[in-house]
Amino acid sequence: MAKKIIIPQVDVSSHRLVPKHIRLTDDEKKVVLDKYNIALSQLPRISRADPALFEMEINPGDIIKIIRPSVARGEVDYFRVVI
Amino acid sequence: MRGVYKNIKTIKFSLMSPQQIKKYAAAKIVTAEIYDKEGYPVDGGLMDTRLGVIDPGLRCKTCSGKLKECIGHFGYIDLARPVIHIKYLKAVQIFLQHTCDECSRLLLDDELYLEQKTKYDKFISEGKYNSAKALSALIRKKAKTAKKCPHCKAPQPAIKIEKPSTFLHDNKRLSPIEVRARLEKISDDDCRLIGVNPEFARPEWMILSLFAIPPVTMRPSITLESGERSEDDLTHKLGDIVRINQRLFENINAGAPEIIIEDLWDLLQYHVTTFFDNGIAQVPPARHRSGQPLKTITERIKSKEGRFRHNLAGKRVNYAGRTVISGDPKIGFNEVGVPKEICMELTVPERITEWNIEWLKEFIKRGPKDYPGANYVIVEGSKKKKITPETQEVILDELLPGQVVERHLINGDVCIFNRQPSLHRMSIMCHKVKVLPGKSFRLNPAVCNPYNADFDGDEMNLHVPQTEEARAEAEMLMEVGTQIIGPKDGLNVIGCTQDAITGNFLLTRKKTRMPKEEAIQMLLKVGVDNYPKMAKFKKEVTGKEVFSALLPDDFNFVGFSKTCLKCNECKKRKCDYDAYVFIEKGNLLTGKIDKGTIGESNGSLLRDIHRLNSAEITMDYFGKIFKLGLASLEKRGFTVTTSDADIPDAILTKAKSAIKKSMVDVDELVAQSKKNKIKPFSGKTIEETLELMILQKLNEARNKIGEMVSKSTTSDNNMIIMARSGGRGNILNLAQTGVLVGQQALRGKRIEKGYRNRTLSLFQEHDKSAEARGFVRHSYKQGLNPVEFFFHAMTGRDSLMDTALRTPKSGYLYRRLANALQDLKVEYDQTVRDANKTIIQFTYGDDNIDVSKSENGTIDVKKIINEVQEGA
Numbered sequence: 001m002a003k004k005i006i007i008p009q010v011d012v013s014s015h016r017l018v019p020k021h022i023r024l025t026d027d028e029k030k031v032v033l034d035k036y037n038i039a040l041s042q043l044p045r046i047s048r049a050d051p052a053l054f055e056m057e058i059n060p061g062d063i064i065k066i067i068r069p070s071v072a073r074g075e076v077d078y079f080r081v082v083i
Numbered sequence: 084m085r086g087v088y089k090n091i092k093t094i095k096f097s098l099m100s101p102q103q104i105k106k107y108a109a110a111k112i113v114t115a116e117i118y119d120k121e122g123y124p125v126d127g128g129l130m131d132t133r134l135g136v137i138d139p140g141l142r143c144k145t146c147s148g149k150l151k152e153c154i155g156h157f158g159y160i161d162l163a164r165p166v167i168h169i170k171y172l173k174a175v176q177i178f179l180q181h182t183c184d185e186c187s188r189l190l191l192d193d194e195l196y197l198e199q200k201t202k203y204d205k206f207i208s209e210g211k212y213n214s215a216k217a218l219s220a221l222i223r224k225k226a227k228t229a230k231k232c233p234h235c236k237a238p239q240p241a242i243k244i245e246k247p248s249t250f251l252h253d254n255k256r257l258s259p260i261e262v263r264a265r266l267e268k269i270s271d272d273d274c275r276l277i278g279v280n281p282e283f284a285r286p287e288w289m290i291l292s293l294f295a296i297p298p299v300t301m302r303p304s305i306t307l308e309s310g311e312r313s314e315d316d317l318t319h320k321l322g323d324i325v326r327i328n329q330r331l332f333e334n335i336n337a338g339a340p341e342i343i344i345e346d347l348w349d350l351l352q353y354h355v356t357t358f359f360d361n362g363i364a365q366v367p368p369a370r371h372r373s374g375q376p377l378k379t380i381t382e383r384i385k386s387k388e389g390r391f392r393h394n395l396a397g398k399r400v401n402y403a404g405r406t407v408i409s410g411d412p413k414i415g416f417n418e419v420g421v422p423k424e425i426c427m428e429l430t431v432p433e434r435i436t437e438w439n440i441e442w443l444k445e446f447i448k449r450g451p452k453d454y455p456g457a458n459y460v461i462v463e464g465s466k467k468k469k470i471t472p473e474t475q476e477v478i479l480d481e482l483l484p485g486q487v488v489e490r491h492l493i494n495g496d497v498c499i500f501n502r503q504p505s506l507h508r509m510s511i512m513c514h515k516v517k518v519l520p521g522k523s524f525r526l527n528p529a530v531c532n533p534y535n536a537d538f539d540g541d542e543m544n545l546h547v548p549q550t551e552e553a554r555a556e557a558e559m560l561m562e563v564g565t566q567i568i569g570p571k572d573g574l575n576v577i578g579c580t581q582d583a584i585t586g587n588f589l590l591t592r593k594k595t596r597m598p599k600e601e602a603i604q605m606l607l608k609v610g611v612d613n614y615p616k617m618a619k620f621k622k623e624v625t626g627k628e629v630f631s632a633l634l635p636d637d638f639n640f641v642g643f644s645k646t647c648l649k650c651n652e653c654k655k656r657k658c659d660y661d662a663y664v665f666i667e668k669g670n671l672l673t674g675k676i677d678k679g680t681i682g683e684s685n686g687s688l689l690r691d692i693h694r695l696n697s698a699e700i701t702m703d704y705f706g707k708i709f710k711l712g713l714a715s716l717e718k719r720g721f722t723v724t725t726s727d728a729d730i731p732d733a734i735l736t737k738a739k740s741a742i743k744k745s746m747v748d749v750d751e752l753v754a755q756s757k758k759n760k761i762k763p764f765s766g767k768t769i770e771e772t773l774e775l776m777i778l779q780k781l782n783e784a785r786n787k788i789g790e791m792v793s794k795s796t797t798s799d800n801n802m803i804i805m806a807r808s809g810g811r812g813n814i815l816n817l818a819q820t821g822v823l824v825g826q827q828a829l830r831g832k833r834i835e836k837g838y839r840n841r842t843l844s845l846f847q848e849h850d851k852s853a854e855a856r857g858f859v860r861h862s863y864k865q866g867l868n869p870v871e872f873f874f875h876a877m878t879g880r881d882s883l884m885d886t887a888l889r890t891p892k893s894g895y896l897y898r899r900l901a902n903a904l905q906d907l908k909v910e911y912d913q914t915v916r917d918a919n920k921t922i923i924q925f926t927y928g929d930d931n932i933d934v935s936k937s938e939n940g941t942i943d944v945k946k947i948i949n950e951v952q953e954g955a
Contacts, residue, residue, distance in 0.1 A: 036914060042921045072930035079925065 011054045019068040021052045024079075029063045032079055046080035058082050097283030101293040109133045109145040109156035112296050115326040117314065129321050130299055134158050137303040155298025160324070162294050163331035164348050165259040167248050169356040169363060171289035174279075178266055178286045179242040179250065181223055181277055183232035187268035189276060190229035190239065191222070196276075203276055219278030226277075246365045248356055259352075263290040291355065294328075296321060316377040320369065323354045402429055402547045408502075409538050411525040412713055416577060416702055417563035419500050419514035420525025421492060421545065423454055426518050429547045430458050430489035431496055437484050446490045447479055454491060454518075461487040492516050492547065497554045499546040499561065500526070502534040506897060509533035509569065509576055513561035529583070529709055530563060532683045533576045564698030567705075568690070570935040575690050578683035579709050581810050582721075586712030587630065588808030589719060591676040593661050595626030597718075602629045605718060609633065609710040616669075626715070627671045633707045638695070639953070640666035642687045645679035645809045664688070678809025681708060685809075690938065727802040728820040728864055734795040738788045738822045742860055745784035749777050749853045756851075773851070778826070778833065781858060785818070785825045792818045824859035824867065827878045833857055834874055843870060 012018050024032065033040070046053070046064055053064065059082065066078040099107075110133040116125045124130040133144040135155030143153035167175065181190055189196065199222055206215040231238055240253040250257040266287040274281040302315035314322075331347045357369040360381035368376040384390050404425045411420055435443055449456035450470050460468045460478050463485060468478055492498070496516040505511055512533065519525055524543055531537060548554045559565070569576040579587065589595065597605075602624040603617055611617075611633045620628065647662040655663050656673045664674030666688075674680075680688040689708075693701045730738070755761055756773045763772040793803075793814045805811045819825065827834060834857035840848040846855040854860070857874035861867050867875060906918040913931065915924035927933075934940050 036912065036922060036925075038920070038922065042916075042919070044922060068929070070929050072932060076929045077925065078929075079922075 010051065012051045013054055018052050019066050021056070022065045022067070023056060023058055024063040024065055028065075032063060032065075040081050043079055043081040045083045048082050053082070095283065098285070098288040099295065100285065100288050104157070104159050104293045104295045107157050108159040108295070110158040112158045112160045112321075112325055113329075115322045115329065117318070117322070118312075129296070129318055129325065130304070131158065134296070135298040135300040137299050153300070155300030157298060158296035160294050160296060160328060162292055162351070163328055163335055164344075164351065165263055165290045165292040166348075166352045166355045167259050167262070168289050168291050169248055169359050172244060172248060175262060175266070175286065175289050176242060176244055176250070177223065178269060178277065179252075179262065181226040182265070182269050182273065183235060183237060184239060184252065184265070185237040186232060186235045187265055188232070188234050188270070189222075189273040190226040190232060192233035195225070199276060200272065216278065219276065222276050223278065247363055248352055258348075259290050263287050263292070266290065294324065294355065316371075316379060317358075319371075320354065320358045320377060320379055323369070324351070324358060327351045327354055400546065402549060404429055404545045405542055407523045408536060408541050408543045409521075409523045409525055410528045410531070411519075412528055412582075412709070414517055414519075414525060414527055415515075415706055416527045416529050416709075417514055418517045418527070419498065419545065420517050420519035420521075420523075421498075422522050422524070423518055423520065424522065425545070426492040426516070427451070427454055427456070427458075429492050429498075429545070431492060431547060432461065432487045432489050432549055435482065435484045435486050435488060440482065440484060443488045443490065444479065444482065446488060447475065447482070450475055455493050457488050457490040459489040461489065492518065494518055497548055497557055499548065499557055500524075500534075500543060501546070502536050502541065502543045504894065504897075507533065507569075509566045510535075511561065512563050512566055513557040514563060527709075528580055529577055529705070532578070532580070533566065533569075562698065564702040567693055567698070567701065568935065569684075572684075572939050573935050573937040574684040574939055575686045575693070576683065577705065578686040578689055579681045579712055580683060582716050583709045583712035584678050584682060585721065585805055585808050585810035586714070586716035587676045587681060587708065588810070589721075589804065590626040590711065590715040591630050591671065591674075592626060593675075596623050597626070597629070598622065599624055601718070602632075605629065605711070605714045606632050608714050609707050611707055611711075629715075630676060630711065631666075631670045633704065633711060634666065634669040634671070635692070635696070635704070636669040638666060638669045638692070640664065640688055640691050642674070642680050644675045645677045645682075645685075646675065646807060647679070675808075677807070682809055687938075721801060723801050723805070725864065727800050728817060730792060730821040731795055734791050735822065738791055741784055741787055741791075742823055745780050746853045746858070746860070748780050749851075752776055752780070753851045774833065777851070777853070777856075781826045781853065785815075785823070788822050789814050789818045792822060818862075820863045822862050824862060824871070824875065826853075827857035827859060827874045829857070829878055829881055834877060836877075843873070845870070 013021065036042075040061060040063075043063065048058055048060060052066075058064070062082045064080045064082060066080065068076045068078055070076040110131045111127065112129060112131065113127040114125060116128050117130050118128070119125050124132055131144075132141065133156065135145075135153050136143045136148075136150055139150050142149055143156070145156045146153050182188060183190060191199065199218070203215055203218055203222075206212070206218060229239055242257075243251040245251050245256075250262060266285075266289070269286055271281040274286060279286065297317065302317040302321075304312050304314045304318065307313055327347060327350050331344065331351055334344055334347060353366065354369070356363065356366055357377070358379050361368045361377050361379045362382065362385075369379075370376050382389070387393065404421075406422065406425070414420055433439070433443060443457070446455060446457040447460065447470060450472065451458045457470055459470060460482070462468065462481075467489075468474060470478060494515075494517055498514055498516055499511060500514045501511040503510075510533070512530070514526075517525070524545065526534075526536070526543075534543070536543065548557050563577070567575050567577050599620045599622055602620060606613075606617065606629065613632050613636075616632045616636075642664040644660075644662040644664055646660050647658075648660065653663070656665055658673065661673060661675050664676065664680055665672045676688070679685050689701075689705060692704050696704070752761070752773060756769065759769075761769055761773055761776070763769045764775065767775070802812065802817055803814075806813050806817060829836065834842050836842065838844055841850055842855060842857070850856075854870070857877070859867055859871040859875060861871060907915055907923055909927050910916050910920075913926055914922050915927055916922055932940065932942065
C-alpha cells in the first residue's frame with residue numbers, strides 16, 4: 001500500500017539549517033545524468049512532499065539540486081530525484 | 084580445484100502441484116511405523132530406503148547410491164482431507180477476496196477488466212515486469228472494494244481469517260474443500276491480473292491434497308551411545324501427520340459421525356501447520372516428551388541459529404586456538420605469547436624440499452609428543468598419516484620432497500589474533516608466534532587498545548594460516564605494524580600506555596639527571612644501539628638526552644605536551660611549563676614527553692615517526708620508546724599510597740570553606756525561590772531554572788577545588804605525576820579522594836527519585852538543599868555518611884545498569900549499520916555507490932578527504948609545505 005503523502009504546511013526553506021533546493025531544467029538534468037552515467041532510478045531520492053520543496057512546482061522525475069555548506073569545500077552539490 | 088560445470092543463470096521459485104509431488108516422489112508412505120522388529124526400515128515407512136540412506140554401507144533403493152552419493156528423494160502421502168498450507172494463508176485470502184463467491188470471477192466490471200487486461204498484457208509483452216507488478220497491486224485494491232459481483236450480482240461479504248487457519252465467509256466456516264473448489268474455478272487470466280502466474284502457482288495448489296515427504300537425508304536420525312536411535316524432529320512431526328491421516332481415512336471409510344471426522348481433520352491441519360512452522364501465534368507449539376518445542380522447517384531457517392546466519396554466513400574453522408589473555412610488556416608489539424601446549428596442537432604445513440628435508444626429519448623424529456615435533460605427514464594422493472611411535476619409522480623411510488609435514492608452531496610463525504566483538508579491522512591482526520610457558524596467550528599491553536582487551540578474564544582466538552598465500556597476505560595486510568593508524572580518523576591506535584607514559588614523562592622532565600653509566604645501561608637494556616650518540620654523553624646525562632638517543636638522527640618534530648595551557652602567545656622554546664616539545668636532528672631540546680606526544684590516538688610524535696619510516700622500523704622505535712618508559716620507571720621505582728591523596732591542611736580548610744560557602748549559596752537560592760525572586764531562563768520553568776542554578780553553583784565549587792588541589796600538591800606526588808603525564812587518573816579523582824566527592828547526578832540532574840516530594844524519609848518534603856539532593860561533601864578518604872553513601876550507590880547502580888543495557892543495543896545497531904553499508908564503495912568517478920550502482924554520495928564524504936590519511940579528519944597543509952621546503 002502506498003503511504004499517504006502529507007502535504008507540508010510550513011515553509012522551512014528559509015531556515016538557516018535548510019540548504020538551498022533548486023529544480024533543474026531538462027538540459028541541466030541531462031548534464032547530471034551524463035556526468036555520472038546513470039539512469040534516474042540510480043539517483044538518491046526525495047519525496048515530493050519533502051518540506052524543503054514547499055510550494056515548489058515539481059513533478060516526479062525532476063532532479064533537485066541541493067547546495068549544502070561544507071567545512072572543507074565551502075559548498076557541495078547534491079542531486080536527488082523527486083518521487 | 085574443480086572447474087565450473089554448471090552455471091546458474093536464474094532461479095525460479097514456484098508452488099508444487101499435486102501432479103508434480105507425485106512425479107517427484109520415489110515412494111508412497113503408508114505407515115507411521117519406522118523400523119521393524121529387526122531394526123530395519125519398514126517399506127512404506129518414514130525411513131523407507133527409497134527416500135535415501137543415512138547409514139553407511141546401505142544403498143538407496145531409488146538411485147543405488149551410497150551414503151553421501153545419494154542426496155535423497157521425496158516421498159508423498161495422500162491426505163484424507165485437504166488442509167491449508169499455513170504459509171499461504173494470506174495469499175489464499177487475497178484470492179478469495181478478489182473473486183466472486185459464486186462465479187469465481189475477478190471483481191471488476193467488464194469495461195475496467197478489459198482496460199486493465201490490455202494494460203497488463205502490454206507491460207508483460209514489453210518486459211516491464213515491475214510495472215506489471217505495480218498494476219497488479221492496483222487491481223487488487225480496486226477489486227477489494229466491490230460489494231456485489233459485477234457479473235452475477237451475488238453479494239460479496241468479506242472473507243475473514245479466523246486465527247490460526249480457518250476462513251470465515253459471512254461468519255460461516257469455509258472448509259478447505261470449499262476453499263479449494265473456489266480457487267479451482269478462478270481463471271488463469273484472473274490469476275495473472277491478481278499477480279500470480281498460474282503456470283507456476285495455481286491458487287488451489289496452496290491447499291494441500293498431497294503431502295510431500297522430505298527425504299531422509301534432510302532428517303537423519305542419530306544413534307545414541309546406548310545404541311538407541313533418536314529420530315529428527317521432522318521425522319517425529321511426519322509420524323504424527325501420517326498417523327492422523329491414517330486414522331482419518333479409517334474413520335471416513337467406516338462412516339464415522341461428522342464431528343469425529345471434523346476433529347481429526349482439525350488435528351491433521353494442526354500437525355501440518357506445525358510441520359511448516361512451529362512458532363505461529365495462537366497455535367500451541369508441538370513439543371517433545373521432554374517439553375521442549377520441536378524444530379520444524381521454519382525454525383531451521385530462521386534467526387541466528389537458523390541455516391542462513393549459522394551455517395551459511397558463519398563457518399567453523401580448524402587450526403585455531405582460544406584461551407585467556409594476559410599481558411607481557413617484554414614481548415614485541417607484533418608478537419603473541421603462545422603456550423607450548425597450544426603450539427603442539429596447532430600446526431603449520433611445510434612442504435618438503437631437498438633443502439629442508441633434514442630439518443623436517445628432526446621434527447618427525449620428535450613426533451607429536453615432543454616439542455617442537457610434527458603431528459601428520461600428508462602424501463599427495465593418499466590420506467593424512469598420523470605420526471605415532473608405530474608409524475614413525477615407515478613415514479621417515481618413505482619421506483620424499485613434495486610431501487607435506489604438519490609441524491608444530493615455532494617462534495616466528497605467522498598467525499592471526501582476534502578478539503570479539505570484531506568491530507574494527509584492528510580487531511583481527513597478524514602476530515608472530517613466541518612460544519612461552521604457561522597457559523595463556525600473552526600480548527603486549529600496547530596492543531590492548533585496538534583489540535579493546537584487558538586482562539580481567541578476556542579470551543582471544545588464534546588462527547594459523549595454512550598456505551603461503553594466506554601467510555603472505557596476513558603479513559602484508561594485517562601485521563600489527565600496518566595497523567598503527569586507524570582508518571576512522573587517521574590517528575594512531577597503538578601508542579604508549581600507563582607505565583610507559585609515566586616513565587617517559589619522568590625521564591624527560593627538566594630535572595632528571597643521571598650518571599653516564601646508568602644512562603647507557605638503561606639504553607642498552609631497551610636495545611638502543613645508537614653508539615655515536617651515546618659516545619657524546621657527558622659525565623652527567625639529562626633525561627632528555629637519554630630519550631634523544633633512541634630517536635632517528637634526522638628527525639625533526641614540533642609538538643605540545645598534555646600540560647600545554649594553550650597560552651594566547653606561545654613562548655615556544657622558552658615555555659615556562661616545558662610543554663613545547665621541540666626535536667631537532669633527533670635531539671629532544673625542550674618539552675616533556677607525555678600522553679600528548681606518545682599516547683594512544685594522541686601520539687603526534689609516534690605518527691611523525693610512522694610517516695617517515697616503514698612499518699617495520701616504526702614498530703622498532705615504538706617498542707624502544709615503550710620499553711624506555713618502563714626501564715626508567717623500574718630504575719626510579721613507582722608506587723601510590725593513601726598518603727598521596729593527602730591534601731595539605733591549609734588547602735583543605737580553604738576547600739572546606741569553599742564547600743560551606745557554596746552550600747550556603749544553594750540555601751540562599753532556595754530561599755529566594757520561595758520569595759519568587761528567581762527570574763526563569765528563557766524556555767525554562769522557575770523550578771528548572773533553580774535546579775540549573777544550583778547545579779552550576781555546585782559544579783563551580785568542585786572545579787575550584789580541583790584547581791586548588793592541582794596547585795597545592797608538590798610535583799613529587801606520584802598520583803599527581805600520573806595525572807599530569809596522562810598515564811592514569813586525573814586531578815578530579817584526586818580531589819574526590821582527598822577533598823570531596825561532589826554532586827551525584829542521575830540522568831544529568833540532581834537526585835529527585837524516592838519518596839513523595841523528597842529523596843529520603845528523613846528530609847522534609849520539598850527540601851531542595853544540597854544535602855537532600857545528593858551532594859556528597861565528604862571525600863572518599865574521610866568516608867561518606869549513610870545518606871551520602873546511599874546517593875552514591877544510586878548513581879553507581881545507575882551507571883552499571885546503563886552499561887549493561889547499552890552493550891547489546893549498540894551491538895544490534897552496529898549489525899544493522901554494517902549490513903546496510905557493506906556493499907558501498909568509491910567508484911572510479913569518485914562517487915560512492917552501492918552494488919546496484921545507485922549513487923549514495925557524489926563525492927566521498929562531500930569533501931573527498933580520506934580520513935585514514937588525515938589527522939583527525941583534517942589535513943595540515945602548513946606542516947606539509949614546511950616539510951617540503953625543508954626537504955628541498
